[in-house]
Amino acid sequence: MTRNADELLEIGAKTNSPSYAPAQFLLDHGEGVWLWDSEGTKYLDFVAGIAVNCLGYKHPRIIEVIRRQSERLLHVSNMFYTREQIELMEALTQRCFADRVFLCNSGAEANEGAIKLARRWQYAVAEAPERIEIVTARYSFHGRTYGALSATGQPKYHEGFGPMLPGFLYADYNDLESFRAVVGERTAAVMLEPVQGEGGVRPAAPGFLEGIRALCDEVGALLIFDEVQAGVGRTGSLFAHQGYGVEPDIMCLAKALGGGVPIGATLATERAFHGWTRGSHATTYGGNPLVSAVSREVLAVIEEDDLCGNATRQGEALMDGLRSLAERFDVIKDVRGRGLMVGAEVGEAAGEISLLCREEGLLINTAGGHTLRFVPPLIVNAGHVEMALERVERALTRWSASRAA
Ligand SMILES: Cc1ncc(COP(=O)(O)O)c(C=O)c1O
Structure with a gap:
């Protein structure tokens, strides 16, 4: 029936x-x-x-890649490599500042990876375990899991779910002085959307991201760009920060990266990844051959067309x-x-x-x-x-x- x-x-x-x-x-x-x-x-x-x-x-290219890949392998776990996963990581790192990629399943998960990467880098590489603070913008949106939710600078999303994780501070988007007031010797990282999405579609003002980059370098903090919404072609460059000419240490992707299949990615420099060692972080499905093959095809079509x-x-x-x-x-x-x-x-x-x-x-x-x-x-x-x-x-x-x- x-x-x-x-x-x-x-x-x-x-x-x-x-x-x-x-x-x-x-x-x-x-x-x-x-x-x-x-x-x-x-x-x-x-x-x-x-x-x-x-x-x-x-x-048609997505239909074909899903058909082809589903006849070979859907999932194997990160205990094993597949051609599709390696080719995706290679393609991503060839196209931006990043040297390595942690593949995962969603935007929130990509941001969780970024937060863990930044704190661990301060702890293990900079030998500054007191640097635990993540500074984000008011009206930002970074996701619904506890790390990403704590990073989200909008009280309405926190209400009734407290306590948030300790160590998250907020400043005003597009206001460098506001960030200067909270970024300092306890800051592990500043995390920003190059164009705020859920908060009301607000692009970074000229000079703002450059100013934040300089501020992070000055105090020894890492810079994270959450490009979950703005990344992968949407703002007119493959990654939104490329249109602004400002490079982060860590970037988070999801959404358009899979063109409809669930995938996320935390990308970073070799230096930023130095904090993680075997076992530091993992996820079962991350970068499985199905989503990796689709994502690689998405990137190809974006470029070819x-x-x-x-x-x-x-x-x-x-x-x-x-x-x-x-x-x-x-x-x-x-x-x-x-x-x-x-x-x-x-x-x-x-x-x-x-x-x-x-x-x-x-x-x-x-x-x-x-x-x-x-x-x-x-x-x-x-x-x-x-x-x-x-x-x-x-x-x-x-x-x-x-x-x-
Ligand atoms: C900038 C940004 N970061 C993170 C997220 C969370 O992504 P997801 O819903 O895939 O966890 C979103 C979702 O809208 C987003 O716009």
Whole structure:
């Protein structure tokens, strides 16, 4: 007996974790930048599984690599090497400052690795065991596990889950003086998103990351960039920090790295990895041959199809269009972003407008409660951006009319 969507949604409502509130329809299949629900309604997808599905849906190269790899090996554990894992680690380290990679399964886990790497480096290499503090930014988001949650500079995520881990301090993003006030001789590392995502899509201001790099060097702290959301092409360079010309000691990736399969990575210099020795850290699934093969293919497609260049071009077009809309709809207070990580600040109206966009056939979500977030697949073209803007315009027209009524 095949159950219909309503019956399944009813079961979902009873069995799903109450921490989620998914839309009340079933997504059924996708192709390119389009998604269809089980009733046949078609959506232009500017959520991309929250900045994950960089190649959209049903990409022929991803289908083929999954088919091929699933016929050979899915998983072997880190007791053994596979060609796929080594080739992924090689590809990543050839493309950035990092010399080594710890492969894992999610953004939070990549950040846990970074925090452990930094503290252990101070303990074992710098011989400064008192340096345990991790300084992060207010409105940052680093994940939901305890280390990553403690690093997240937003009290609303901590409420009722205390105590947080000791040794986490917060300063104001894009305010070097605020960081200067808390970074010092007990600092193990500063951890930052080059573009804040969940906190409201806020790019680092010119000079800020350079200033933080100099500050870390001055006091002997490591610099961690959390590129879980901003990395892997989204901001117009393969890694977001490359667009800023500032290198960290440690970088965390996840989301788009797997194009839809779960993978995370903590990357760092040889020097930063000196703190870890055999047994210091591990994870069972990390870098298994299936996800590694897919991730390697994702990187290849991003390069061969110049999706970084596309992210820059389409991101500019999207931001230009949103700025034009801001001239007509004063609910839009600010448009900001980098590449295809774009936000439109609309205050309290964010939830309502994003729902209206969905009714108009455009999937977006909100960040920080006040910002509409646009993180489409990196394969979007000018026509898709135009269509998205038309749908946003219709949603804003309806929202404005409902306010006037
Ligand atoms: C910057 C950043 N770091 C970490 C995370 C956590 O990633 P995950 O949900 O894969 O644990 C997120 C998720 O949104 C993120 O945006």
